[in-house]
Amino acid sequence: MFTVQQIELAHEKVKTGADFPKYIQDIKELGVIAFETFVKDSHTQYFGENNFSINSHPQYEELYIAEITDAHKFMAQLKLHQQGKTDYFTFCKDCAEAGIEKWKVDLNQMTCTYYDQSDHEILVEEIPN
Template sequence: MFTKEDIHAATSRIKSGSDFPQFIQELKEMGVIRNDVYVSNGLSAYFASEEEVLQISPEEYPDLVISVEPSVEKLKHALKIHQTGETGFISFCEHAADAGVEKWITDLKDMTCTYYDTAGNELVKEKISAT
C-alpha cells in the first residue's frame, strides 16, 4: 500500500489545477482507487480499497466555511480558472467553499471527479483527461 510520503511526493509536484491529470495518474500507479477531499478542513482520504484508507490533513490550511447556497456557476468558474493554472490548491478550495462544495470525490477507476454540496447533492461531475 502507498504511504503518506508517497502521497506527499506526488502532491509536491502540483502547482495548479493544470497538473491534476498527472497527479491522478501518479495516484493510480500507486494503487489509489479513490480520493475524497473535504473542503472545510482539507482532509484527504486515499483509498486502496474500501477497507484500506490513508487519511492526510494538510499542515497549513485555513478554516473554511461552506456556503449554504450551492452555486454550480461559481463552481464551474472556479474550476475553469484553476484548470488553466490561475489558482493554487488553497485558492481553489476557498472558491469551492464559496460555491457550496463540501467535498469532492475522485474516482480513479472511472476517471471522474465529482463535487458535492453539504446535502450530498452532485453539483458537477467531470471526466479526468488522460495525461
C-alpha cells in the same frame, strides 16, 4: 500499500489545476483507487485495494462552506483553476464560497465528482488521461 507521505510527494508537483491529471496518474501507480477531499480543511481519505484506507491531516485552518450552492460560480472558478490561473488553496477557498463541501475521485472510472453540503452532485467530470 501506499502511504500519505508518498501521496504528498506526488501532490507537491501540483501547482495548478492543469497539473491534476499527471498527479492522478502518479497516485494511481501507487495503488490509490479513489479518494475523497473535504474543502473545509483539505483532509483527504485515500482508498486502495482490499478495503485499505488512510487519511491525511488537515492542510489549512477550516474554511466556512457557504450554505447556498452557486453552481455557476463554482464552474467558472473551476475552469480558471484548470487553466492554471489559481493555486490549490485559492481553488479551495473558491469552492467554499460557492458551497462545495467535497469532491470524490474514482481512479477506475477516471471521474471527479463535486458535492454540496447536502451530498448532492454538483458536477461530474472526466479526468483526462
